[in-house]
Amino acid sequence: MTELLALEKITAGYGDSVVLEDVSLSMDEGDSLALLGRNGVGKTTLLVTLMGLTRLHGGAIRWRGDSLARVATHRRAQAGLGWVPQERYMFPSLTVEEHLTVVARPGPWNLKRIYELFPRLEERRANMGNQLSGGEQQMLAIARALMTNPQLLLLDEPMEGLAPIIVQELVRVIRRLISEEGLAVIVVEQHARLALSMTKHAIVLDRGRIVHQGSSTSLLDDRATLDRLVAVA
Template identity: 75%
Template sequence: MPELLRADGITAGYGDSIILEDIALNLAAGESLALLGRNGVGKTTLLLTLMGLARLRQGRIVFNGEEITQLPTHRRAHAGLGWVPQERFMFPSLTVEEHLSVVARPGGPWNLGRIYKMFPRLEERRRNLGNQLSGGEQQMLAIARALMTNPRLLLLDEPMEGLAPIIVQELMKVIGQIVRAGEFAVIVVEQHARLALELTQQTIVLDRGRVVHRCTSEELLRDRSTLDRLVSVA
């Protein structure tokens, strides 16, 4: 598989504070990666750094053969980074359908028809505004919206956070389908480590802004004690 993402020596944070130090990351096209670690170790910051929304102090990011280190955020999205933010960031003055059409970048496999087939719930709600949705629907829309940009790499930031178990199951099924289909690469940040491990091939564990463990997801899923030591919430 050709290399899709290579990040070297990433040191980043916000303003004067440094959250991440000397992170290296690479990902092949279609590959899936779980980004694990306790609260506040810099997982979200790493995704924001890839999107150009945090302050990168050192290091470089090459995506799909193009250096994107200095690229403004919207150009990174055009290059194929599909961002599903942790806060979901619905647009209160856009309808569900507008959420999808306003970011649509044709020329890939994803369009309104395919999205509605995958998330029939969104089609039912297509005239509702972004702030009139339940938590689960918002998450579906956040994922669907990123898919409409026809990404090469989907960045899922805590997609299961704050959702009822039954919704998590439903959503996991859909996310599992699209991740395993391998149409694009995925990085998943998730507090529920097991969910993320079941979904992905590779895993990186962060602690205090540094990479402390790299392995395959399968390995870590079997090695209960290591998993507990690295990511358990005390």
């Protein structure tokens, strides 16, 4: 497999404040990673560091072998990083369909395929972004990222605050993206067992450092270790 992303001894944070220390990982094309840990350990910071929104104090980030250190956020998106932030960022002045078409880039994902993946969005295509339920907004946030035709999808707490039936729908979608579409995905998720059930590999952060790295299946099967690392009840 071709290496897609590599982090080498990354130290990063906000201004002079350091959040991530000595973080190294790599992903191949089509790989999937569960990024786990308690609240405040640096999971979201790792995603926004990939998007160029933190201060990089040290280390290297490579995308398909090229450095991302000095690449602007919009250029990273154009290069193939798709980000679904926890806040979702719906635009009240845009319809569902406008949210999708305004960011569209050439590739396999288009309106027809998005509406097949999320039939509810087609039903709501004329609604404004702020007229959607929380679950529908999350669907739209994921769909909008897909319309940029990314090679790596970054999902920050995609299940947070959603009804169980919506969670089931999103899990189905994420599993399809990984197993059928071959899209590389990083999932930050408080529901650790759910994230592990969808991914191939897992990393656990604590105080900005990697304290566990291995297969998702192995960690899912090792309840004692999982409970100790992420305080799963």
